[in-house]
Amino acid sequence: MMAFSAGTAYKADIYRNMPLTIPPKMKFFFEETGHIARFTGKFFTEGFKPRYEFQEFLRQCFLIGNKSLSLVGLTAFILGLVLTIQLRPPLLRYGVEFELPYIVADSVIREIGPVITALIFAGKIGSGIGAELGSMKVTEQIDAMEVSGTNPFKYLVVTRVLATSLMLPLLVIMSCSISLLGAYIGYNIKGQISFELFFGQIFQWLPFSAIIPSLIKTLFFGFAVGMVGCYRGYHSTKGTEGVGRAANATVVISSFLIFLIDLVAVQITDLLGFTS
Amino acid sequence: MTDTTTISRESPPVASQETVIRISGVKKSFGHNVVLDGFNLDLHKGENIVVLGKSGSGKSVLIKCIIGLLRPDDGEIQVFGQNVTELNHDELDQVRARVGFLFQSNALYDSMTVRENLEFPMRRHWIKLSQQEANEMVMEALDNVGLAHTVDMMPIELSGGMRKRIALARTLILKPEIILYDEPTTGLDPITGKEISDLMVELQAKYQTSSLIISHDMKCVERTADKIAVLIEGKCHALDSFDGLKASADPVIKQFFE
Numbered sequence: 001m002m003a004f005s006a007g008t009a010y011k012a013d014i015y016r017n018m019p020l021t022i023p024p025k026m027k028f029f030f031e032e033t034g035h036i037a038r039f040t041g042k043f044f045t046e047g048f049k050p051r052y053e054f055q056e057f058l059r060q061c062f063l064i065g066n067k068s069l070s071l072v073g074l075t076a077f078i079l080g081l082v083l084t085i086q087l088r089p090p091l092l093r094y095g096v097e098f099e100l101p102y103i104v105a106d107s108v109i110r111e112i113g114p115v116i117t118a119l120i121f122a123g124k125i126g127s128g129i130g131a132e133l134g135s136m137k138v139t140e141q142i143d144a145m146e147v148s149g150t151n152p153f154k155y156l157v158v159t160r161v162l163a164t165s166l167m168l169p170l171l172v173i174m175s176c177s178i179s180l181l182g183a184y185i186g187y188n189i190k191g192q193i194s195f196e197l198f199f200g201q202i203f204q205w206l207p208f209s210a211i212i213p214s215l216i217k218t219l220f221f222g223f224a225v226g227m228v229g230c231y232r233g234y235h236s237t238k239g240t241e242g243v244g245r246a247a248n249a250t251v252v253i254s255s256f257l258i259f260l261i262d263l264v265a266v267q268i269t270d271l272l273g274f275t276s
Numbered sequence: 277m278t279d280t281t282t283i284s285r286e287s288p289p290v291a292s293q294e295t296v297i298r299i300s301g302v303k304k305s306f307g308h309n310v311v312l313d314g315f316n317l318d319l320h321k322g323e324n325i326v327v328l329g330k331s332g333s334g335k336s337v338l339i340k341c342i343i344g345l346l347r348p349d350d351g352e353i354q355v356f357g358q359n360v361t362e363l364n365h366d367e368l369d370q371v372r373a374r375v376g377f378l379f380q381s382n383a384l385y386d387s388m389t390v391r392e393n394l395e396f397p398m399r400r401h402w403i404k405l406s407q408q409e410a411n412e413m414v415m416e417a418l419d420n421v422g423l424a425h426t427v428d429m430m431p432i433e434l435s436g437g438m439r440k441r442i443a444l445a446r447t448l449i450l451k452p453e454i455i456l457y458d459e460p461t462t463g464l465d466p467i468t469g470k471e472i473s474d475l476m477v478e479l480q481a482k483y484q485t486s487s488l489i490i491s492h493d494m495k496c497v498e499r500t501a502d503k504i505a506v507l508i509e510g511k512c513h514a515l516d517s518f519d520g521l522k523a524s525a526d527p528v529i530k531q532f533f534e
Contacts, residue, residue, distance in 0.1 A: 136385075141384075149400040
């Protein structure tokens, strides 16, 4: 009985001390989630208030879009080409080779194009934003901006997040088009099909509505990449080491969020009947 | 100041009784770390005060509170008679247009040329200027620091001393009435450090500015200070001239002069 009482008292002590014994990693996770939520909330409150940094927004759109064009284009071309070459033998085996243009286009437009482009975008643009803002933070350039009569959050964060949200869907439209061009060339390596017939087959079966969910989810991908890059850079500490960490964390967190948003998006589009 | 090549501080501009910065009972903590604990100081018009203290004693925190980059936990900071802790963003910007801030790391924008760096504060404070007027102001500021030839260069192409001079030119471009210097000679070799100190004195005499200088470089302190405020344990431990403090018997103050 004595032992039972002692055990009960011991357990009660554990429960009493529970709030103090939250594992540090879990505490860090919740704190970080709260900070990101507050940072995102600030984006919406600051973003709609004048003064608008329109010129800087346009400059960021040009830089972000222009910087990714060649890499996204090349990757998309290879993707379409490889996908077509690899899908051809199994479709031949089942005697449905004529379906190849539609199958490639459907997978590229609905899933592979947006996700692969977003991952490349996170690696190139997201890490760049994280490193740039991190470097500005540790060298006091953000403070200097504030002293110079500028709201650094609007000038640096709002413009970049809006630019990534707008430019990624445009890049995805471009990358999907180049992928389909790659697929057409891939088809003609071993088979023969005219340009008109190839694209005619695609648009005969692929509804225009298939593009809409892809572009909407891509907008969220772009928002996530921009927001994470800006958050990690804006709160960078510990000098140059912190800058490297900001860039690295941006890629890791953005990539994870891209898959998470994709998972949610596919459920929503399925519910709304966009997948058929 | 026996060195004849040095800008003389023997006849500094006469400080008036008009107070441009009044710091009263300012307290600032970060978690359990108390940095400022009731700091008091008055800066008069035309006066140069150096805030002297050990590394990590809260000197940079103090001037960041003055310019509104940090908010004190308690106390009052009046700049031109306005309490900066109570100003809204627009009012604070109006005060900031009259106060220059030289950052310890220079804080030049890496992605902009020297010209764009200097134009940035003018554009952001909505000063209406034609391109020709803006160019003239940029060239005047660069002439003041002897670096007119760097106008189209990028900050990365400049040496440490040149970057410090460009940062000083950017600070001066709006002709501020007060300049806050955060460790202006840190990271510079003794010769460049002396040049920067002399330049600060020269520009103060030219534009009749008041300055609050954060430093623990005694050579810079000796060259630039009308008065020295010693910051110890978050409080203004002593306020006197360089010679007055040098003669002090207080062991805490003596440490800085040994």
